[in-house]
Amino acid sequence: MSNTFDQDFCPACGTILPLPDGSTIIQCLLCKKIQDVSVFHGTQSTVNVDFHNDNDERKESDSGEATEGTLIERKCPRCGHDEMSFTTRQLRSADGNLLDL
Structure with missing residues (x-):
């Protein structure tokens, strides 16, 4: 595994971590490694969803x-x-x- 750490991924196996659910820990769904939720403090996530419109394709x-x-x-x-x-x-x-x- 790379030494580069991204808080969205498990540092042990690289699996995408689940979003925090209000508890103080985050557990990897694959390798079960437990991580403190404090790694997410001060971070911000933005999600943009672009819905496909069939009318856009019509010419x-x-x-x-x-x-x-x-x-x-x-x-x-x-x-x-x-x-x-x-x-x-x-x-x-x-x-x-x-x-x-």
Whole structure:
């Protein structure tokens, strides 16, 4: 383990430590090492959450119609239009394949 210590991680095994819950100790969930909560005194955490908005992906084509996803110049086999759009979605777990629609 590195000599560099970050209070968010267990100094023994490197696992992310749970947030303080009002008690005077923090216990690593993996190796069970106990640490005094005073290491968190004077620190501040900031969390920013950016929610994905599907409307942000919509773009207007030259004809004014809303398109979704990436627009490519390829002839559509169904309607013969010169441009096609597609989008990629994660439908399964993180280690699964992406699906192009």
